[in-house]
Amino acid sequence: MLKFNRKSIIASTLILVLLFLISALIPVLRNPIINIFKLPMVIFSLLRQEAGGLIFFHSNLVATQKLKAKVDFLRKQLNDKNELYLENSRLKSLLSLKGTTAYKVIAAAVIGRDPSSWSSTIIINKGSSSGIKNGLASITFYGLVGRVVETSLTTSKIMLINDPNLSVSAVVQRTRQEGLVCGSLGGTLLMKYLPKDSEIKVSDIIVTSGLTNIYPKGLPVGTVIAIGEEFSSLSSYAILKPAVDLSALEEVLVIFP
Amino acid sequence: MTRKNNLILLILFFALLEVTVLHNFRVFQAKPDLFLICVIVASLYFEVEYALGISLLCGGLKDVFGIGSFGLNTLLFPVISFLIMKISRKLVLNDTPVLCAAVFIVSFFYYILSRIALIYLGTAISFWAFLRISFLESLYTAAIFPLTLKLIKRTIHL
Numbered sequence: 001m002l003k004f005n006r007k008s009i010i011a012s013t014l015i016l017v018l019l020f021l022i023s024a025l026i027p028v029l030r031n032p033i034i035n036i037f038k039l040p041m042v043i044f045s046l047l048r049q050e051a052g053g054l055i056f057f058h059s060n061l062v063a064t065q066k067l068k069a070k071v072d073f074l075r076k077q078l079n080d081k082n083e084l085y086l087e088n089s090r091l092k093s094l095l096s097l098k099g100t101t102a103y104k105v106i107a108a109a110v111i112g113r114d115p116s117s118w119s120s121t122i123i124i125n126k127g128s129s130s131g132i133k134n135g136l137a138s139i140t141f142y143g144l145v146g147r148v149v150e151t152s153l154t155t156s157k158i159m160l161i162n163d164p165n166l167s168v169s170a171v172v173q174r175t176r177q178e179g180l181v182c183g184s185l186g187g188t189l190l191m192k193y194l195p196k197d198s199e200i201k202v203s204d205i206i207v208t209s210g211l212t213n214i215y216p217k218g219l220p221v222g223t224v225i226a227i228g229e230e231f232s233s234l235s236s237y238a239i240l241k242p243a244v245d246l247s248a249l250e251e252v253l254v255i256f257p
Numbered sequence: 258m259t260r261k262n263n264l265i266l267l268i269l270f271f272a273l274l275e276v277t278v279l280h281n282f283r284v285f286q287a288k289p290d291l292f293l294i295c296v297i298v299a300s301l302y303f304e305v306e307y308a309l310g311i312s313l314l315c316g317g318l319k320d321v322f323g324i325g326s327f328g329l330n331t332l333l334f335p336v337i338s339f340l341i342m343k344i345s346r347k348l349v350l351n352d353t354p355v356l357c358a359a360v361f362i363v364s365f366f367y368y369i370l371s372r373i374a375l376i377y378l379g380t381a382i383s384f385w386a387f388l389r390i391s392f393l394e395s396l397y398t399a400a401i402f403p404l405t406l407k408l409i410k411r412t413i414h415l
Contacts, residue, residue, distance in 0.1 A: 012339075015309075019332050022313065026320045026328030033321045037273070044277040112276035114328070116323045117287065117390045118375055118382060123322070149324055157324055164382055180384060186286055186385045186400070248284070 022186065031152035034123065038155055041111045043123060049250065065098050067224055103216060105139075105253040106130055111155070120163040120185060122146075123248060125153045136213060137255045143207060143220030143243030144168065145252050154252075160246050161190060169212055170221050172198075173205040181206065181240065187247070189222050189240040198236050206240055214254060260413045261292055263305060265314065267412050272318045278372050288391035289401045292319050301342035301350065312338035331372050337367055343346050353403050360402045364395035366412050397414075 053060065108130075126132055128151045138145040138158045146166060151158040159166050159206035162183035169189065170181045177198050179191040194200060204224045209215025222240030229236050271291040279288045292315040299311035316334035323330075341363060350359055368391035375382060409415065 015335070019313075019335055022317070023328035023331040024319075026317060027326055029317070030321050033318075040273050041277060044273045048278045048281060052279075113280050114323045115272075115290075115292070115319050116273040118322055118371060119382065121324050150332070156293055159324065164386075165380055185382060185390065205383055253389060 005143070020165070023111070031155075036150055038125070041113055041123070045111045060154050083210060093118075096165075104256040106132065106256070107253055108109070108132075108156070109159060109251055110249050118185070119165065120160040120183060120246070121157050122151070122160065124156050124158060124252060124254075126254070127152050127156050129153050130154045130255055131256065135241070136221055136257075137215045137219075138252045139219060139255060140244050140249070140252055142245075143222070144215065145216060145244055145246070145249065158177070158252065158254075161242060162186065162246055168205045168215060168221060169209045171209045172224075173199050173207050174201075175204075176197045178209055178211075179206075179238070187241075188225070191222075191224075191238040191240055192230075192235070194236040194238060196229070196233070200224060200236070200238055202227065204238075205243075213257060258298045260415075264295070264299070264311065266292070266313070266407070266410060268292070268314060268318070271295065273326070275319075276322050284397060285389070286392050287390060287397050289406065290367075290394060291365065291395045292316070292318050292334070293337075293367060293398060294328070294360070295337050297341060297360055297363060297411070299407060300338040302415055304367055305342060308338050308342060309335050310322055325378070327377070327378060329371065333367065333370055337363065337370075356406070357399045357402050361399035364398045364402075365391055368395065403410045 036243045061191035068211050070090035079244065106126060108126040109121045111125050114121040132148055132151050134148055134151060136148045138148060144161055146158045146160040146163070149159045160183070161168060161181065162185060164183050164185055166183055168181045169178065171178050171195075175198070177194060177200065179194045181189050181191045184190050189204060202224050206221045208215040208217060208219040208221060222242045225241050226239040227236060228239070266383045275288075275291055282288060296315050299308040303311070312334035313331060316330035316332065319326065319330040319334075320328040348354055355357070365395075368387070372382065372387050372391070
């Protein structure tokens with residue numbers, strides 16, 4: 001069906017080589033182009049938020065009512081936690097233990113998302129001029145979001161925890177069993193390499209292990225929704241619901257260790 | 258010339274939609290690929306040089322907003338555009354249902370090529386995730402193709 005003569009083969013090869021060269025140049029062009037698009041992206045994300053508020057007015061109203069009820073419950077829990085925190089601090093000072101470091105955080109707004117479906121990243125409106133560097137962890141008040149993978153002067157890209165290229169060392173909060181949490185490009189995460197006789201249960205909370213310096217210890221990663229055994233029968237795995245709703249991120253915090 | 262400039266402006270507008278608003282219109286984590294639609298339209302209705310230029314622009318924009326050390330779409334889109342131009346000379350693609358079916362096939366073919374390239378570049382994506390994303394996105398892209406084509410035709414007076 002397709003006929004190629006010698007001339008067209010040479011022309012096609014040359015075009016292909018040229019395309020390879022341009023493709024290799026893309027990472028260099030990325031930051032200047034994103035900086036040009038920053039302002040329209042901010043405007044578009046503001047419009048998206050406003051339009052979303054109008055379109056989903058009723059569901060927002062219901063959600064607000066539910067949240068108001070939850071706030072009272074959480075307020076009581078927070079009060080109990082404060083008591084425990086104060087008691088813990090007193091006991092720690094009695095034992096002369098070194099306290100955990102308080103992290104410095106910087107807040108940033110999400111202005112864009114990866115158009116490709118094979119990775120899961122967001123673009124935020126803060127960059128190296130705000131002190132953001134590659135490798136820093138990103139969170140919300142609910143838990144871990146991901147890691148900074150690219151920075152320009154005024155924008156940064158964060159790879160989300162549901163990206164298949166990102167792995168996080170984590171532990172089961174209740175039993176302290178370790179595993180590796182990986183993304184699956186969907187709405188769930190996969191915790192691999194759990195011991196075969198693991199005591200993990202559905203609705204267990206998974207937190208970061210703090211084994212690497214990238215993610216601080218104890219950040220919520222997700223909740224177990226299913227457990228299974230690896231095909232090799234050597235270990236178990238768990239499917240997690242992320243602690244953070246990754247599809248509805250509007251603001252994130254970047255942690256400075 | 259205005260027609261061609263209008264298409265470029267429309268592609269820039271689509272790029273902004275892809276990275277912001279379209280995220281709200283995802284169905285089962287899938288969203289339509291407006292860049293691919295622009296590549297298909299340019300390949301079907303414009304001359305070779307301009308269509309290749311458009312596919313280069315679309316691929317470049319898609320890679321700029323993504324991550325990765327190599328501009329995969331910058332390479333794939335012109336190749337797909339070239340193949341569409343070659344095939345469209347042999348086949349009649351006039352009716353909307355036929356065009357939608359062609360968009361679905363082209364889109365699925367593009368995802369297969371992407372997966373092969375991603376495996377080669379070291380990104381492991383499970384087979385089921387690939388199948389789900391490829392099928393749903395191809396379907397979604399084909400479904401919104403008539404509407405997008407109408408918009409493009411109106412903007413550039415095709």
